[in-house]
Amino acid sequence: MSIIHYLSQPWPWYVAGPLIGLTVPALLLIGNKAFGISSSLRHICAACVPANIPFFRYDWKKEGWNLAFVLGILIGGFIATQFLADPNEIVIAASTQSDLAALGITDFSGLMPAQLFSIENIFTLKGFIFLVLGGFLVGFGTRYAGGCTSGHAIMGLSNLQWPSLVATICFMIGGFVGTLVLLPWLMQLV
Amino acid sequence: MPRKSSSVLDSEPDNQNEQRNPESIPALGRYLLVGILFGIVFVKAEIISWFRIQEMFRLDSFHMYGVIGSAVVVGMLSVFLIKKLNIKTSAGEQVVIEPKSFHQGQIYGGLLFGLGWALTGACPGPLYAQIGSGFLAVIVTLLSAILGTWTYGIIQRKLPH
Numbered sequence: 001m002s003i004i005h006y007l008s009q010p011w012p013w014y015v016a017g018p019l020i021g022l023t024v025p026a027l028l029l030i031g032n033k034a035f036g037i038s039s040s041l042r043h044i045c046a047a048c049v050p051a052n053i054p055f056f057r058y059d060w061k062k063e064g065w066n067l068a069f070v071l072g073i074l075i076g077g078f079i080a081t082q083f084l085a086d087p088n089e090i091v092i093a094a095s096t097q098s099d100l101a102a103l104g105i106t107d108f109s110g111l112m113p114a115q116l117f118s119i120e121n122i123f124t125l126k127g128f129i130f131l132v133l134g135g136f137l138v139g140f141g142t143r144y145a146g147g148c149t150s151g152h153a154i155m156g157l158s159n160l161q162w163p164s165l166v167a168t169i170c171f172m173i174g175g176f177v178g179t180l181v182l183l184p185w186l187m188q189l190v
Numbered sequence: 191m192p193r194k195s196s197s198v199l200d201s202e203p204d205n206q207n208e209q210r211n212p213e214s215i216p217a218l219g220r221y222l223l224v225g226i227l228f229g230i231v232f233v234k235a236e237i238i239s240w241f242r243i244q245e246m247f248r249l250d251s252f253h254m255y256g257v258i259g260s261a262v263v264v265g266m267l268s269v270f271l272i273k274k275l276n277i278k279t280s281a282g283e284q285v286v287i288e289p290k291s292f293h294q295g296q297i298y299g300g301l302l303f304g305l306g307w308a309l310t311g312a313c314p315g316p317l318y319a320q321i322g323s324g325f326l327a328v329i330v331t332l333l334s335a336i337l338g339t340w341t342y343g344i345i346q347r348k349l350p351h
Contacts, residue, residue, distance in 0.1 A: 007234070013256030016235030020257065021264025023228055025272060030220050031213065032279050034287055035265075037315040041339040055343035068218040070318045072225020077322025079226065080233035092241045093250035100244060111239040112311065112320065117327050127330070130309055135317075135331035137306025139338025142314060144299025144349065146290065149313040152300075153258060156290055158265030163292040167300045174304015179247035182305060 007084050010091070024158050033065055036151030038142035040070040103187040126190045145170070232319040240311025247308055293351040 027033040044067070046060035089109055097108060105113050121127040142148040145167045147156065153171065156164020213221075235257055236242050246254035271277065272285050279285060307313060310331050312320060317335065320328040342349075 010236055011231065011234040013235065013253050014260060016231050016237065017257040017260030018264045019231045020228070021261035021268065023224060024265040025268035026224050027221070028269075028272060028285050028287070029277065029279050030224070031217065031281065032283055032285060033221075037313070037318075038339075041314060041336050042343075044336050045340045045343060049340060051340075053340075053343045055346050056340075065213050065218055065221040068221040069225040069228075070315075072222040072227075073229035073232065073315060073318040074225075074322035075222075076226040076229020076231075077233050077238070077319035078229075078324075079322075080230040080319075081323040084230065084234060090236060090239060090241055092239075092245050093248075096241065096245045096248050096250045099248060099250075100241075108241065111233075111236060111241070111323065112325050112328075113240055117240070117325055119327050122327055122330055127327070131327060131330040132334045134306050134309035135334030136338040136341075137302050138310055138312065138314065138317070138331070139306075139335030139340075140342050141299045141301070141303025141306055141338070142335075143339045143342040144295045145303055146293070146295060146299070148303065148315070149258070149307075150315055152290075152296075154261050154265050157262045158269045159287050159289075160266070161290040163290045163296050166292065167296040170297050170300025171304045171307065174301040174306075175243075175247045175308045176304075177301075178305040178308025179244060183308060186309075 004084065008086050010086055020154065021158070024155055027069075031065065034151070035155040036066070036147055037070060037073075038139075038148035038151060039063065040066050041139050042143060043067055103184060105187075124190075129186055129190060141174070228315075229319045229322060232316055233323055238312065238316040238319045238323065243307065243311040295349065295351050298350070 024035045027035050042056070043060045043063050046056040046058060047067075050056040090111060092108065100106075100113075105115055107114050116126060116130045122131060138148075142151075145152065147164070147167065149168075149171060152161075152164040152167040157168065232238050235253075237254070237257060242251075242254055245251040269287070277285065303313075310317075310328075312328070312331065314335065317328060317332050321332065
């Protein structure tokens with residue numbers, strides 16, 4: 001009871017960060033695998049819609065571990081939400097709350113704003129921008145960059161790869177522009 | 191466009207570590223398990239939260255910087271120790287990490303991904319955890335991300351690298 005109660009609190013960065021960092025040696029020592037998640041999107045393409053595109057012509061089954069890994073992430077998300085959920089509202093900085101409220105986002109009751117990410121929004125302009133366009137940028141951008149936050153920012157930097165530092169800096173620049181310039185503009189449209 | 195680095199374009203998966211042997215189904219279970227633990231950390235540290243990502247890019251909280259920063263430090267230390275002490279894999283293999291080669295895609299693709307990160311509040315990993323957490327609308331985001339990756343595959347050779 002007390003352990004579950006303890007685990008149900010939001011975990012601080014100094015617990016979560018090192019645990020995520022330990023994924024790097026875990027995957028290396030289990031089977032010589034470089035930590036990376038965006039590759040799973042490529043393997044799904046190769047498995048489902050290769051369409052004779054050279055980029056998807058490789059033996060994706062050899063990379064099956066990566067698909068097992070991301071399936072695990074999905075299951076982990078389910079377990080954490082079903083059995084270890086924090087009953088309280090997410091605590092985010094007051095200044096972020098007031099900035100977002102000014103943009104029209106006023107519901108802070110879940111991990112994701114229901115005003116943007118609800119099923120009802122899928123076929124609206126909001127859904128198109130935040131789900132479809134946003135997702136497309138994530139999938140296209142990470143593959144073009146050769147990795148995402150896990151492959152570049154964590155695995156790449158752990159191995160002291162300077163191209164990963166370039167990629168990570170660009171992720172952050174894109175994020176700042178997206179948050180401070182693109183988001184306010186888009187919120188006026190929807 | 192002339193073909194540049196062989197590791198960048200086309201058929202080699204850039205996710206490196208070529209497997210010596212295809213993994214058996216029980217072996218895949220180990221990766222599933224690591225994924226489950228990883229997914230739990232994602233949710234409990236609220237890394238999958240769109241609000242937390244907003245907070246990070248508004249410089250209103252140290253949380254995400256602390257998570258990423260400490261993860262990198264622990265990862266670096268682990269890789270250093272594995273190399274230094276020549277620690278072998280569970281199958282007794284030498285640990286091999288392919289170096290990454292620089293290409294312009296890391297800049298352009300990185301910037302585009304950053305925009306998507308801010309809009310969706312998710313990198314690829316959190317997308318899976320968000321769906322598992324019951325945010326089913328994110329299935330659309332994942333499908334669109336797969337479409338984005340697929341589109342990259344089609345036009346790869348026309349893009350600057």
